[in-house]
Amino acid sequence: MLADQLKGGATAFAVGALATHLVATVLQNTPDSYNQDLRKFTGGWPLPGWRFFAPNPGVQNVHLLVRETAGDGPTPWRDVTPVVPHGWTQVLYNPRSRGPKALFDAMQQLSVMSANQADFAWVTRSLPYELVCAASRAAVSDEARALQFLLMNVFPSAPAQHRMKPILTSEWIPLGTAPRAAEAAA
Amino acid sequence: MTLAASAGLALARGNRRAQIAAATVIGTCNRLSEIRTPYGRDGADQMTAVVTQYRALTALIPDQRFSDDLFLRAVNFQAALSYAVSGVSKAFGSSWVQGDALIEVLRTEAYGSGPAAALLRRHPKLCRALTIGTVAWETAFPLVYLLPREQASHALSAVKAFHAGVAAAMELPRFVWGFFGAHGAVGYVLDTRGTPRTFEKAVVGIAGGVVLASALIAREKRLTARERRLGPKGSARLRHAGGDVEYRVDRPGDGAASRTVIVLECGLGQSLESWEWVAEGLARHHTVVRYHRSGYGLTTSRAASGDLLAAVLDEIGAEGEIVVVTHSIGSLSAASYVRDPRFADRVDKLVVVDGTDPALLDEDRTDRRRFGTFLQAQLYTLLAAVTGIYEWAPNAVERQAGYTPDTQFGHVQFVFSPRNVVNSVREYRAVRTEGALSRLGAVPSVLVVASDEFADQQAALAEKLGAKYEVVHGSAHRSIIGHRHHAEKVEDAVRRFVDAC
Numbered sequence: 001m002l003a004d005q006l007k008g009g010a011t012a013f014a015v016g017a018l019a020t021h022l023v024a025t026v027l028q029n030t031p032d033s034y035n036q037d038l039r040k041f042t043g044g045w046p047l048p049g050w051r052f053f054a055p056n057p058g059v060q061n062v063h064l065l066v067r068e069t070a071g072d073g074p075t076p077w078r079d080v081t082p083v084v085p086h087g088w089t090q091v092l093y094n095p096r097s098r099g100p101k102a103l104f105d106a107m108q109q110l111s112v113m114s115a116n117q118a119d120f121a122w123v124t125r126s127l128p129y130e131l132v133c134a135a136s137r138a139a140v141s142d143e144a145r146a147l148q149f150l151l152m153n154v155f156p157s158a159p160a161q162h163r164m165k166p167i168l169t170s171e172w173i174p175l176g177t178a179p180r181a182a183e184a185a186a
Numbered sequence: 187m188t189l190a191a192s193a194g195l196a197l198a199r200g201n202r203r204a205q206i207a208a209a210t211v212i213g214t215c216n217r218l219s220e221i222r223t224p225y226g227r228d229g230a231d232q233m234t235a236v237v238t239q240y241r242a243l244t245a246l247i248p249d250q251r252f253s254d255d256l257f258l259r260a261v262n263f264q265a266a267l268s269y270a271v272s273g274v275s276k277a278f279g280s281s282w283v284q285g286d287a288l289i290e291v292l293r294t295e296a297y298g299s300g301p302a303a304a305l306l307r308r309h310p311k312l313c314r315a316l317t318i319g320t321v322a323w324e325t326a327f328p329l330v331y332l333l334p335r336e337q338a339s340h341a342l343s344a345v346k347a348f349h350a351g352v353a354a355a356m357e358l359p360r361f362v363w364g365f366f367g368a369h370g371a372v373g374y375v376l377d378t379r380g381t382p383r384t385f386e387k388a389v390v391g392i393a394g395g396v397v398l399a400s401a402l403i404a405r406e407k408r409l410t411a412r413e414r415r416l417g418p419k420g421s422a423r424l425r426h427a428g429g430d431v432e433y434r435v436d437r438p439g440d441g442a443a444s445r446t447v448i449v450l451e452c453g454l455g456q457s458l459e460s461w462e463w464v465a466e467g468l469a470r471h472h473t474v475v476r477y478h479r480s481g482y483g484l485t486t487s488r489a490a491s492g493d494l495l496a497a498v499l500d501e502i503g504a505e506g507e508i509v510v511v512t513h514s515i516g517s518l519s520a521a522s523y524v525r526d527p528r529f530a531d532r533v534d535k536l537v538v539v540d541g542t543d544p545a546l547l548d549e550d551r552t553d554r555r556r557f558g559t560f561l562q563a564q565l566y567t568l569l570a571a572v573t574g575i576y577e578w579a580p581n582a583v584e585r586q587a588g589y590t591p592d593t594q595f596g597h598v599q600f601v602f603s604p605r606n607v608v609n610s611v612r613e614y615r616a617v618r619t620e621g622a623l624s625r626l627g628a629v630p631s632v633l634v635v636a637s638d639e640f641a642d643q644q645a646a647l648a649e650k651l652g653a654k655y656e657v658v659h660g661s662a663h664r665s666i667i668g669h670r671h672h673a674e675k676v677e678d679a680v681r682r683f684v685d686a687c
Contacts, residue, residue, distance in 0.1 A: 010246040014253075017243060018260050019389055025264065026393040029271040030575060031278040031566065045239075046220060048232035048264065050271035055279030055562065059290040086299035090357040097357060100296050102226030131225060156293040157286075 021045060031055055060153040060165075062100070062107045066136045068144035069172070077150060080139035106131045107151050110168050124171065133173060146172045188215045202254075206245045213238030229268070230360030236264045237367055255378075256385055261371035263386045266328055268365075269345070273324025278565055280558025282321050285314035292355065302355040323348075331376065338376050342369050397573055404574025404602070411599035414592075415484055421458065426497040429487030433477035433498045434458055436469035445506030446684065449495060450476045453514030453540075453664070455567075455610035457483065457600035460513070460664075462593045463673030468680060473504060479519060481609035483600060492523025509535040509684055510629075513667055515613070517541035521622035524629055536629040537680050540637045540663050543647045544619035551615065564611050571602040586664035627651045633683045635676055637666040654683070 024038040028047045031054070038047055065077040082099035084090075090097070106128035113123050123129055136149040151167040191211035198204035216235045220227065240260050247253035276282040281290065292298040292307050306313055323345075330341045346366060353359045375386070414420050421434045448468050450461040458476035465474045477498050478485040487494060499508075510533055512520045517538045524533045550556040570576040576583070576598070583601045587594060600606060626632065632653035636644030639662040648655035656679050661672040 007248040010248065011252070014243050014246045015256065015385075018240065018256065019385070019392065022260060022263055022267075022386075022389045023393045023396065025267060026389070027396060029267065029275075030573075030579075031271075031275040031569065046217075046232075046235070048229070048236060048268070050229065050232075050268040051275040052229050052268075052272045053287065053291060054272055054275035054282065056281065057279070057287050057291050058296075059281075059287075059294060061295045084296070084299075086357065088301055090359070091300060091353050092359050094357050094359055097296065098226035101228065102223065104296065105225040105227075128225070131223070157290040 017042075017045075021047070025050075058104060058108070059157055060155045062104050062167075063152040063154060064103060064132065064135060064139075065150040065152060066139050066147055067150075068140045068147045070141065070143040070145060074148070078139075080136070082135075102131065103135065107153070107167055110151065111153075114168065120171075123168070129168075129170070133170070136170075136173075137175065140175070144175055146174045148172050188212055191215070202250070206241055209238040209241035210245070213242050228358070228360065230358070230364035233264070233268065233361075233364035233368055237261055237364075240264075258371040258374040259385045261368055262375040263389060265365070265368035265372050266331075268368075269324045269327035273321055273327065276321040277325060278562055278569075280555060280562045282317060284554060284558055285317045286555070288317040288320070289313040297356040297358075300353075300355045300357040302351065306355055320348075330372070331379065335376060339373075342372060345369070400574035400577065401572060402574075404571070404577050407577065407595075408599045408603055411596050412484075414596060421484065423484055424497060424501050426494060427487045427489040429489070430484055431477060431487050431489075431494045431497055432458070432482075432484035433475065433501075434465075435502050436465050436474040436476075438470055438472075442471075444472050446509060447473045447475060447499065447504040447506055448509045448511060448680070448684070450474065451491075451510060451512040451516030451519050452476070452478070452482075453516055454614060455482075455601060455606055456513065456664075457597045459589065459593045459597040459600065460587070460667060462589050462597075463670050464511070464667055464677045464680070467674060467677035471681075472509075472684075473502070475499070475502070475504070479613070481612065482606055490522060491519040492526050492529065495523065496528050506532075507534060508532045509537065509680070511537040511539065511680055512541060513539045514663065515542045515547075515617060517626060518544060518547070518617045518619060518622050521625045522618060525625045534630040535684060536626060536632045537635060537683060538626070538632065538647070538651070538653065539635045539676055540640055540644060540666055541634065541647055543643065543650070544622040546643070547617075548619050560614065561611070564607055567602065568604055568607045571604045571607055576602045582664070586662055587668035588665075588670060589668070623650055627653075631683070633679065635666070635679050637661040637663050637672075639663050 021042050024042050025047050028038045029050050031051070039045065061081075063079055063081045066080050067074045067077045069075070082096075082103065084096050084100055109126070109128040110123065110132075113126065132149060132151065136147055140147045149170045153165045153167055155163050155165070188211070191208045195205055195208035195212070198208060213235060216231065216238060220231075220235075240257055244253045244257040244260070247256065276287070279287065281287040289307065289310055292303045292313065297303070298307070306316075327345075330338050333341060346369065349362045349365055353362050415432070421432050423430045423432050425431075450458070450465060452458060452460055458478055461476055465476060468474050475495075475498060477494060479491050479494065480488050485494070489497075508529065510520045510524060520536065521544075523529050524536065550560065570579075570581065584594075584598055587597055589597060627650070632648075632651050634644050634648035634651065634653045634655045636648075636655065636657045638657060638659055641657050644657075645655055647653075658666050658672050658675045658679075661669070661675075665672055667673045667676055
């Protein structure tokens with residue numbers, strides 16, 4: 001009897017959870033961002049977003065530029081965007097494309113914050129800012145005492161005068177030696 | 187671990203328990219990876235998560251046949267949804283509809299460096315056809331369930347070829363693995379068509395019911411807002427040129443209004459409530475008039491703005507000088523009458539709040555991409571209005587407006603009225619720009635008040651108009667009059683300007 005009840009409960013749970021997840025996925029996938037985070041109705045279970053490259057595809061290259069101070073004045077800006085190999089191998093297996101994609105995702109989130117005129121202090125505490133900070137730390141020299149990064153959008157299809165658009169210039173970020181050594185090792 | 191589980195999954199063909207165990211490991215790793223960082227993931231990861239996590243969840247069901255049936259139907263549902271949503275979303279994107287999206291994506295470093303990308307870039311016409319073709323077939327994907335089995339198999343093969351092509355051109359092989367797997371579930375559902383009550387039909391029914399309920403609730407709220415407008419506390423109306431004009435007049439409570447009348451011109455698709463904070467402040471000393479232009483709200487008259495305003499001013503007996511205060515595209519409405527003989531001697535002060543530069547509007551309307559972007563935004567608003575999404579999802583209209591509850595309600599329902607959205611498109615296309623700058627600049631005293639969002643653009647407009655210029659720091663295009671603390675600065679600027687001249 002108890003076993004039957006447990007079986008019935010498990011079935012009801014699975015059917016209910018799947019139905020909820022599917023209905024929430026339908027409602028979450030409106031063509032624009034007119035949607036709430038419906039994960040609260042699925043107990044935190046992520047909902048897939050199926051708007052691939054739509055409605056407005058990303059048509060820009062995101063570049064991460066970094067400069068640092070090591071005693072004298074700041075160094076010139078350096079482009080430290082992750083380099084990804086291209087070719088037939090990547091048609092079959094392309095795990096290194098995730099780095100630039102992560103940068104792109106972070107940039108998009110920071111762009112939204114910027115468009116919504118978010119307070120800069122709030123931006124600096126955000127997850128995408130921390131992600132770009134971490135990527136920048138890994139790119140500066142061991143002697144650097146502080147770094148500053150710049151996220152730049154480059155639109156290859158745009159007219160020359162509108163091709164480059166800076167997204168965010170960070171504050172000067174002081175660097176501690178120990179954590180950076182650990183990051184480099186990681 | 188994922189790699190090992192994947193190998194196990196491949197080798198465990200026919201062994202249900204081993205497959206479930208491997209899927210559970212992959213699904214768990216996928217979720218943990220997402221918790222570690224949500225960045226750098228794509229749709230293929232999502233489809234992998236769907237397949238593996240659904241497999242683990244349905245394994246809880248003791249009835250093996252029911253468990254497998256449910257699993258496959260749920261995966262099929264997500265697969266069909268993924269293509270359809272992707273297609274419909276692209277249909278809302280102007281660069282997709284206009285055929286530019288693919289070639290522009292292929293010019294990026296991330297997605298334009300695959301072996302087939304260079305080949306495609308050399309054939310722009312082919313790219314254009316593929317762009318529009320992608321929108322069409324993705325949107326039409328659910329029709330695969332209506333095809334005979336053999337043709338449906340051919341259609342699925344074509345979709346597989348599409349994924350292989352994407353991998354070759356854009357170096358996105360993960361989509362091949364993620365989506366080919368889901369096609370097995372689509373095949374299962376194709377093979378079991380005719381079953382009267384299925385899981386996916388129930389899900390579609392529930393989702394459709396939710397959307398219908400949302401649409402009906404929103405419609406009911408819009409009707410309530412309209413009833414309020416018609417009621418004793420609503421706006422006034424007068425008959426003019428075969429239709430009604432909706433307007434509102436605010437005066438000092440003690441009847442000591444100055445002879446000066448302040449006319450407030452609304453922005454594109456905005457309600458007269460959008461001026462609430464500014465009107466409230468200015469009405470302490472002046473008579474303040476707001477009205478809806480042709481086609482908005484309860485204004486059914488097709489007459490021009492100047493005619494409507496003249497009728498309203500006659501109706502209320504306003505005879506003194508007129509100060510026109512405009513928001514956004516309202517400046518071009520004002521440009522149509524400020525030099526009209528009926529107004530020219532009375533309008534000697536003009537305040538342009540985040541006004542539309544006629545030259546920029548002309549560029550936006552003649553550039554097909556920019557005009558497409560405008561239409562795209564209006565289409566979203568229309569979709570949100572019809573389905574009632576705006577009632578339960580965050581939106582820019584509510585974010586940039588902070589009125590008292592009744593005013594906020596009236597304003598939001600107004601902006602999301604399908605009729606007003608359609609009228610916005612009509613007005614955007616029809617509003618005249620020829621000579622607008624010279625007519626606005628001919629008003630003896632002009633002040634431009636800019637939002638932070640468009641400060642540079644407004645500085646240029648002020649220069650063209652020979653106007654004084656002020657910025658309301660921290661404000662955006664709509665919040666400059668929608669948030670009280672910004673609106674009070676606008677009101678203060680208007681008051682100082684009126685008093686100083």
